[in-house]
Amino acid sequence: MPLLHVSMRAGKPDAYRQAILDNLYRAMREALNVPEDDQFMTISELAPANFRCGNAYGVERSDDAVLIQITVFASRTAEQKGALYRRIADLLGESPGIRPEDVFVNVLDAPKENWSVGHGIAQFA
Structure with missing residues (x-):
């Protein structure tokens, strides 16, 4: 049940952004065993004045840097997270062609009782 958000500079075409989302979903399926169609992902495009990545x-x-934040159940292991980081960098390198240096990933752990995916109930508590 990951919740994923990408921040990036504005100006990339739709296909570029879709490749990011498609490959992030693929990486989560492969590294975290995320269920089919478990896709809760957003992209925010920001003007250069509102997006800064240092070195x-x-x-x-580069200006193509993407900041990826993924909130997951607190049950993920360090090995799973490491595999996820590698897979994301590999897949985004293949398509849409983002350099590994420009892939910044942050994973946040949240207890299962912190999630409600609809109907106002905590389905995983």
């Missing part, structure tokens, strides 16, 4: 931690980022 901290020895990573030279």
